[in-house]
Amino acid sequence: MSLHAETQKFKEPQRPDRLRGMRRWASLAGLGLAAFGVSYLVFAGTSFFGSPAPNRPTPAARSGMVWIPGGEFTMGTDLDLGWAEEKPSHRVKVDGFWMDETDVTNAQFRRFVEETGYVTTAERPPNVDEILAQLPPGTPRPPKENLVPGSLVFTPTKGAVDLKDFSQWWKWTPGANWRHPEGPGSDLAGRDDHPVVQVSWDDAVAYAKWVGKRLPTEAEWEFAARGGLDNKPYVWGDDPPTDTSIHANIWQGEFPYQNTSLDGYVRTSPVRAFPANGYGLYDMAGNVWQWCSDWYQIDLYRERAGKGVVVNPHGAEKSFDPRQPYSPLRVQKGGSFLCCDSYCTRYRPSARHGCTPDTGMSHMGFRCVLSAEPASGATN
16 A cells, blocks of 8 residues: 555644645635634744854753663554554664753743743744745735734634544634743743743754754654653553553543543643653653654655664655645654544654644644763754
Protein backbone atom coordinates (compact mmCIF):
# COMPACT_ATOMS: atom_id res chain seq x y z
CA MET A 1 0.00 0.00 0.00
CA SER A 2 1.34 3.48 -0.84
CA LEU A 3 2.14 6.01 1.86
CA HIS A 4 -0.52 8.31 0.44
CA ALA A 5 -3.11 5.54 0.79
CA GLU A 6 -2.04 4.92 4.37
CA THR A 7 -2.39 8.58 5.27
CA GLN A 8 -6.01 8.48 4.23
CA LYS A 9 -6.69 5.97 7.02
CA PHE A 10 -5.47 8.21 9.82
CA LYS A 11 -8.07 8.77 12.50
CA GLU A 12 -6.81 12.18 13.56
CA PRO A 13 -7.08 15.09 11.11
CA GLN A 14 -4.13 17.41 10.89
CA ARG A 15 -4.06 20.36 13.23
CA PRO A 16 -4.36 23.85 11.77
CA ASP A 17 -1.18 25.67 10.86
CA ARG A 18 -0.30 28.70 8.78
CA LEU A 19 0.21 27.23 5.32
CA ARG A 20 -2.48 24.60 5.61
CA GLY A 21 -4.87 27.29 6.74
CA MET A 22 -3.94 29.42 3.74
CA ARG A 23 -5.01 26.69 1.34
CA ARG A 24 -8.37 26.61 3.10
CA TRP A 25 -8.49 30.39 2.87
CA ALA A 26 -7.77 30.24 -0.86
CA SER A 27 -10.61 27.81 -1.53
CA LEU A 28 -13.17 29.58 0.66
CA ALA A 29 -12.06 33.19 0.50
CA GLY A 30 -15.41 34.39 -0.76
CA LEU A 31 -17.11 33.21 2.42
CA GLY A 32 -15.10 35.42 4.79
CA LEU A 33 -12.94 34.48 7.75
CA ALA A 34 -15.72 33.46 10.13
CA ALA A 35 -17.19 31.02 7.63
CA PHE A 36 -14.16 28.77 7.57
CA GLY A 37 -12.89 29.05 11.12
CA VAL A 38 -9.22 28.38 11.65
CA SER A 39 -7.41 29.55 8.53
CA TYR A 40 -4.29 29.84 10.58
CA LEU A 41 -1.99 31.21 7.95
CA VAL A 42 -4.12 34.30 7.77
CA PHE A 43 -3.68 35.06 11.40
CA ALA A 44 -0.76 33.33 13.14
CA GLY A 45 2.18 35.61 13.88
CA THR A 46 4.55 35.57 10.99
CA SER A 47 8.22 36.31 11.40
CA PHE A 48 10.05 33.07 10.72
CA PHE A 49 12.79 34.05 13.14
CA GLY A 50 11.07 36.42 15.55
CA SER A 51 12.86 39.37 17.12
CA PRO A 52 16.66 39.39 17.41
CA ALA A 53 17.82 37.77 20.62
CA PRO A 54 21.41 37.88 21.87
CA ASN A 55 23.24 34.68 22.71
CA ARG A 56 24.26 34.08 26.29
CA PRO A 57 27.35 32.08 27.18
CA THR A 58 26.82 28.38 27.70
CA PRO A 59 26.14 27.97 31.43
CA ALA A 60 28.96 26.32 33.34
CA ALA A 61 26.49 24.78 35.78
CA ARG A 62 23.78 22.61 34.25
CA SER A 63 21.22 23.43 36.90
CA GLY A 64 17.84 21.90 36.16
CA MET A 65 19.26 19.49 33.58
CA VAL A 66 19.57 15.70 33.65
CA TRP A 67 22.39 13.68 32.09
CA ILE A 68 21.05 11.26 29.47
CA PRO A 69 23.69 8.54 29.05
CA GLY A 70 23.04 7.74 25.41
CA GLY A 71 22.96 4.29 23.89
CA GLU A 72 21.14 2.15 21.35
CA PHE A 73 17.36 1.80 21.33
CA THR A 74 14.34 0.87 19.23
CA MET A 75 12.93 4.04 17.67
CA GLY A 76 9.37 4.06 16.38
CA THR A 77 7.01 1.13 16.81
CA ASP A 78 5.36 -1.77 15.03
CA LEU A 79 2.43 -1.94 17.45
CA ASP A 80 -1.15 -1.48 16.31
CA LEU A 81 -1.29 1.62 18.50
CA GLY A 82 1.23 3.27 16.20
CA TRP A 83 0.40 5.43 13.20
CA ALA A 84 1.91 5.06 9.74
CA GLU A 85 4.59 7.69 10.32
CA GLU A 86 5.84 5.82 13.41
CA LYS A 87 6.58 2.64 11.45
CA PRO A 88 8.63 0.57 11.02
CA SER A 89 10.62 0.39 14.23
CA HIS A 90 14.38 0.53 13.73
CA ARG A 91 17.55 0.65 15.78
CA VAL A 92 19.14 4.00 16.56
CA LYS A 93 22.15 5.01 18.63
CA VAL A 94 22.62 8.43 20.23
CA ASP A 95 25.52 9.90 22.18
CA GLY A 96 25.02 11.13 25.71
CA PHE A 97 23.65 14.65 26.28
CA TRP A 98 22.08 16.90 28.90
CA MET A 99 18.34 17.58 28.83
CA ASP A 100 16.14 20.01 30.73
CA GLU A 101 14.42 18.19 33.56
CA THR A 102 11.16 19.91 32.63
CA ASP A 103 9.60 21.86 29.83
CA VAL A 104 10.56 25.54 29.77
CA THR A 105 8.20 27.27 32.18
CA ASN A 106 6.37 30.57 32.01
CA ALA A 107 8.74 32.00 34.62
CA GLN A 108 11.81 30.98 32.62
CA PHE A 109 10.41 32.33 29.37
CA ARG A 110 9.40 35.58 31.05
CA ARG A 111 12.99 36.15 32.15
CA PHE A 112 14.14 35.64 28.55
CA VAL A 113 11.62 38.18 27.26
CA GLU A 114 12.40 40.72 29.97
CA GLU A 115 16.15 40.55 29.38
CA THR A 116 16.03 40.59 25.56
CA GLY A 117 12.80 42.35 24.58
CA TYR A 118 11.98 39.38 22.37
CA VAL A 119 8.58 39.50 20.66
CA THR A 120 7.04 36.10 19.92
CA THR A 121 5.44 35.05 16.66
CA ALA A 122 1.91 35.27 18.08
CA GLU A 123 2.52 38.84 19.26
CA ARG A 124 3.29 40.08 15.74
CA PRO A 125 0.81 40.88 12.96
CA PRO A 126 0.92 38.55 9.95
CA ASN A 127 3.30 39.26 7.08
CA VAL A 128 0.87 38.40 4.33
CA ASP A 129 3.26 39.11 1.43
CA GLU A 130 5.67 36.56 2.84
CA ILE A 131 2.85 34.06 3.14
CA LEU A 132 1.39 34.65 -0.32
CA ALA A 133 4.81 34.14 -1.91
CA GLN A 134 4.62 30.48 -0.87
CA LEU A 135 1.13 29.87 -2.26
CA PRO A 136 -0.41 29.41 -5.72
CA PRO A 137 -0.77 32.56 -7.85
CA GLY A 138 -4.13 34.22 -7.45
CA THR A 139 -4.59 33.41 -3.77
CA PRO A 140 -6.64 36.35 -2.46
CA ARG A 141 -5.50 38.64 0.30
CA PRO A 142 -7.48 38.53 3.56
CA PRO A 143 -9.32 41.58 4.89
CA LYS A 144 -7.05 44.00 6.76
CA GLU A 145 -9.17 43.76 9.89
CA ASN A 146 -8.19 40.09 10.20
CA LEU A 147 -4.46 40.78 10.10
CA VAL A 148 -3.92 41.20 13.82
CA PRO A 149 -1.66 39.36 16.28
CA GLY A 150 -3.20 36.27 17.79
CA SER A 151 -3.10 32.52 17.94
CA LEU A 152 -5.17 29.36 18.16
CA VAL A 153 -6.87 28.37 21.39
CA PHE A 154 -8.53 25.08 22.24
CA THR A 155 -12.20 25.73 23.00
CA PRO A 156 -14.38 22.78 24.09
CA THR A 157 -17.50 22.17 22.03
CA LYS A 158 -20.98 21.98 23.53
CA GLY A 159 -21.45 18.35 22.52
CA ALA A 160 -20.28 15.57 20.25
CA VAL A 161 -18.97 16.76 16.87
CA ASP A 162 -17.32 15.39 13.76
CA LEU A 163 -13.74 14.72 14.84
CA LYS A 164 -12.49 15.31 11.31
CA ASP A 165 -13.28 19.03 11.58
CA PHE A 166 -10.79 20.59 13.99
CA SER A 167 -12.21 24.09 13.36
CA GLN A 168 -14.97 23.21 15.82
CA TRP A 169 -12.58 23.28 18.77
CA TRP A 170 -9.58 25.29 17.56
CA LYS A 171 -10.55 28.96 17.57
CA TRP A 172 -8.51 31.81 16.16
CA THR A 173 -8.24 34.23 19.08
CA PRO A 174 -6.87 37.77 18.58
CA GLY A 175 -4.60 38.66 21.47
CA ALA A 176 -3.78 35.05 22.40
CA ASN A 177 -0.06 34.60 23.07
CA TRP A 178 2.26 33.19 25.72
CA ARG A 179 1.19 35.89 28.23
CA HIS A 180 -2.51 35.23 27.54
CA PRO A 181 -2.68 31.53 26.60
CA GLU A 182 -6.46 31.41 26.20
CA GLY A 183 -6.86 34.96 24.90
CA PRO A 184 -7.00 38.50 26.35
CA GLY A 185 -9.17 37.45 29.29
CA SER A 186 -6.54 34.99 30.54
CA ASP A 187 -3.19 35.51 32.24
CA LEU A 188 -0.38 33.57 33.92
CA ALA A 189 -1.44 34.14 37.53
CA GLY A 190 -0.56 30.99 39.45
CA ARG A 191 1.05 29.43 36.38
CA ASP A 192 4.72 30.35 36.73
CA ASP A 193 5.58 26.64 37.00
CA HIS A 194 3.42 25.60 34.04
CA PRO A 195 5.03 25.05 30.64
CA VAL A 196 5.04 28.11 28.42
CA VAL A 197 2.66 27.66 25.47
CA GLN A 198 1.70 29.61 22.36
CA VAL A 199 5.38 29.48 21.33
CA SER A 200 6.45 28.71 17.78
CA TRP A 201 9.52 26.70 16.79
CA ASP A 202 11.18 30.01 15.98
CA ASP A 203 10.46 31.25 19.50
CA ALA A 204 11.84 28.04 21.00
CA VAL A 205 15.04 28.31 18.95
CA ALA A 206 15.52 31.93 20.03
CA TYR A 207 15.16 30.98 23.70
CA ALA A 208 17.51 28.01 23.32
CA LYS A 209 20.19 30.20 21.76
CA TRP A 210 19.82 32.73 24.56
CA VAL A 211 20.56 30.12 27.23
CA GLY A 212 23.37 28.56 25.18
CA LYS A 213 21.46 25.37 24.47
CA ARG A 214 19.60 23.88 21.51
CA LEU A 215 16.45 21.91 20.74
CA PRO A 216 16.76 18.12 20.88
CA THR A 217 16.82 15.98 17.78
CA GLU A 218 13.84 13.68 17.43
CA ALA A 219 16.07 10.68 18.19
CA GLU A 220 17.47 12.31 21.33
CA TRP A 221 14.00 13.24 22.49
CA GLU A 222 12.59 9.73 22.01
CA PHE A 223 15.60 8.03 23.64
CA ALA A 224 15.26 10.32 26.64
CA ALA A 225 11.48 9.91 26.84
CA ARG A 226 11.79 6.13 27.08
CA GLY A 227 13.86 6.50 30.24
CA GLY A 228 15.73 3.25 29.67
CA LEU A 229 12.58 1.22 28.86
CA ASP A 230 13.36 0.03 25.35
CA ASN A 231 10.53 -0.76 22.95
CA LYS A 232 7.75 -0.07 25.44
CA PRO A 233 4.50 1.59 24.33
CA TYR A 234 4.49 4.19 27.11
CA VAL A 235 7.17 6.15 28.94
CA TRP A 236 6.18 4.35 32.15
CA GLY A 237 6.02 0.83 30.64
CA ASP A 238 3.37 -1.48 29.21
CA ASP A 239 0.09 -0.60 30.92
CA PRO A 240 -2.23 1.91 29.23
CA PRO A 241 -3.50 4.77 31.39
CA THR A 242 -6.96 4.46 32.95
CA ASP A 243 -9.19 6.69 35.04
CA THR A 244 -7.70 5.09 38.16
CA SER A 245 -4.13 4.68 36.90
CA ILE A 246 -3.07 8.17 35.87
CA HIS A 247 0.49 8.75 34.70
CA ALA A 248 0.31 12.01 32.77
CA ASN A 249 -1.82 15.05 31.99
CA ILE A 250 -4.03 13.83 29.15
CA TRP A 251 -7.75 14.11 28.36
CA GLN A 252 -10.26 12.08 30.37
CA GLY A 253 -13.84 11.88 29.16
CA GLU A 254 -15.34 12.49 25.73
CA PHE A 255 -13.28 14.64 23.41
CA PRO A 256 -13.71 17.53 22.67
CA TYR A 257 -16.65 18.45 24.87
CA GLN A 258 -16.39 16.63 28.20
CA ASN A 259 -13.19 16.62 30.23
CA THR A 260 -13.74 14.93 33.57
CA SER A 261 -10.32 16.21 34.72
CA LEU A 262 -9.69 13.13 36.85
CA ASP A 263 -5.99 13.97 36.64
CA GLY A 264 -6.74 17.31 38.30
CA TYR A 265 -6.19 19.57 35.28
CA VAL A 266 -8.36 20.95 32.48
CA ARG A 267 -5.44 22.44 30.56
CA THR A 268 -1.73 22.52 31.40
CA SER A 269 -0.39 21.26 34.70
CA PRO A 270 2.71 22.29 36.69
CA VAL A 271 5.82 20.73 35.19
CA ARG A 272 6.41 18.36 38.12
CA ALA A 273 2.80 17.38 38.76
CA PHE A 274 3.31 13.78 37.58
CA PRO A 275 6.09 11.26 38.26
CA ALA A 276 9.35 11.52 36.33
CA ASN A 277 10.46 8.78 33.95
CA GLY A 278 13.47 6.50 34.44
CA TYR A 279 15.92 9.29 33.62
CA GLY A 280 14.30 11.80 35.96
CA LEU A 281 12.54 13.76 33.20
CA TYR A 282 9.05 15.15 33.73
CA ASP A 283 6.18 15.44 31.23
CA MET A 284 7.65 13.28 28.47
CA ALA A 285 4.05 12.22 27.89
CA GLY A 286 1.11 14.62 27.78
CA ASN A 287 0.82 18.18 29.09
CA VAL A 288 2.26 19.96 26.00
CA TRP A 289 3.74 18.98 22.66
CA GLN A 290 7.48 19.60 22.50
CA TRP A 291 9.39 21.02 19.54
CA CYS A 292 12.40 19.14 18.15
CA SER A 293 15.08 20.45 15.81
CA ASP A 294 14.37 18.02 12.92
CA TRP A 295 12.45 18.62 9.74
CA TYR A 296 9.38 16.37 9.65
CA GLN A 297 9.32 13.72 6.94
CA ILE A 298 6.34 11.41 7.21
CA ASP A 299 8.01 8.42 5.54
CA LEU A 300 11.45 8.83 7.13
CA TYR A 301 11.33 5.55 9.03
CA ARG A 302 10.62 3.63 5.84
CA GLU A 303 13.80 5.03 4.37
CA ARG A 304 15.77 3.83 7.38
CA ALA A 305 14.36 0.29 7.28
CA GLY A 306 16.98 -2.38 6.69
CA LYS A 307 19.95 -0.04 7.05
CA GLY A 308 21.16 -1.34 10.39
CA VAL A 309 21.79 0.93 13.38
CA VAL A 310 21.39 4.62 12.57
CA VAL A 311 23.88 6.70 14.55
CA ASN A 312 23.01 10.18 15.86
CA PRO A 313 20.39 10.98 13.21
CA HIS A 314 19.48 14.62 12.71
CA GLY A 315 16.29 13.96 10.80
CA ALA A 316 15.33 14.57 7.21
CA GLU A 317 17.08 16.98 4.86
CA LYS A 318 13.77 18.66 4.16
CA SER A 319 10.16 18.48 5.20
CA PHE A 320 7.69 16.16 3.49
CA ASP A 321 4.05 15.36 4.22
CA PRO A 322 1.69 14.80 1.26
CA ARG A 323 -1.23 16.07 3.35
CA GLN A 324 0.48 19.46 3.70
CA PRO A 325 2.51 19.88 0.50
CA TYR A 326 3.00 23.65 0.84
CA SER A 327 4.05 23.59 4.49
CA PRO A 328 7.58 23.19 5.85
CA LEU A 329 7.17 21.21 9.05
CA ARG A 330 9.25 20.62 12.17
CA VAL A 331 8.91 17.58 14.43
CA GLN A 332 6.90 17.64 17.64
CA LYS A 333 6.85 14.87 20.24
CA GLY A 334 5.09 13.88 23.44
CA GLY A 335 1.42 14.66 22.96
CA SER A 336 -0.52 17.05 25.18
CA PHE A 337 -3.35 17.51 27.64
CA LEU A 338 -5.72 17.03 24.69
CA CYS A 339 -4.57 13.49 23.84
CA CYS A 340 -6.98 10.65 24.50
CA ASP A 341 -7.60 7.21 23.05
CA SER A 342 -10.92 8.22 21.49
CA TYR A 343 -9.20 10.85 19.33
CA CYS A 344 -5.42 10.69 19.52
CA THR A 345 -3.08 8.31 21.31
CA ARG A 346 -0.01 10.41 20.68
CA TYR A 347 1.16 10.63 24.26
CA ARG A 348 3.38 7.61 23.47
CA PRO A 349 7.17 8.02 22.99
CA SER A 350 7.11 6.74 19.40
CA ALA A 351 4.38 9.18 18.33
CA ARG A 352 5.45 12.05 16.10
CA HIS A 353 3.83 15.01 14.46
CA GLY A 354 4.83 17.80 12.10
CA CYS A 355 3.93 21.47 12.43
CA THR A 356 4.98 24.67 10.66
CA PRO A 357 7.77 26.47 12.54
CA ASP A 358 5.80 29.71 12.83
CA THR A 359 2.82 28.06 14.52
CA GLY A 360 2.01 28.42 18.20
CA MET A 361 -1.00 26.92 19.95
CA SER A 362 -2.32 26.53 23.48
CA HIS A 363 -0.87 23.02 23.84
CA MET A 364 2.65 23.55 22.41
CA GLY A 365 5.83 24.02 24.41
CA PHE A 366 9.45 22.85 24.40
CA ARG A 367 12.53 21.90 26.38
CA CYS A 368 16.24 22.24 25.61
CA VAL A 369 19.33 20.06 25.55
CA LEU A 370 23.12 20.44 25.69
CA SER A 371 25.62 18.27 23.88
CA ALA A 372 28.24 16.48 25.93
CA GLU A 373 30.66 19.23 24.98
CA PRO A 374 29.77 22.92 25.46
CA ALA A 375 27.00 23.81 23.01
CA SER A 376 27.17 26.72 20.59
CA GLY A 377 23.41 27.20 20.76
CA ALA A 378 22.89 26.36 17.10
CA THR A 379 20.16 23.95 16.05
CA ASN A 380 20.17 21.44 13.26
